[in-house]
Amino acid sequence: MNEIQSRITELEAKGWSLAAIADELQVAYNTVQKWKAGERNTRLEKPVLDSLDRLLERKRIPKKRRYQHDNKFTDKR
16 A cells, blocks of 8 residues: 555545545546555655645545536536
8 A cells, every 4th residue: 555545545534535535636536536546646646645644634524525517418408
């Protein structure tokens, strides 16, 4: 397990969802999911680790994304 995986696991243990982590880091949910599974690495490991550490220090834990997806493919008729 690499450092990013362990930080994500720690955040989940504190109640963070992968969606909330992705929202806070401003990356796609799939990105965080792949980091956790070890399927993808980032070239910017230090800034990502710093961001994850800041999330670990927070007292308020968001449970879901705070933005709405605009699905371009949904028929709104």
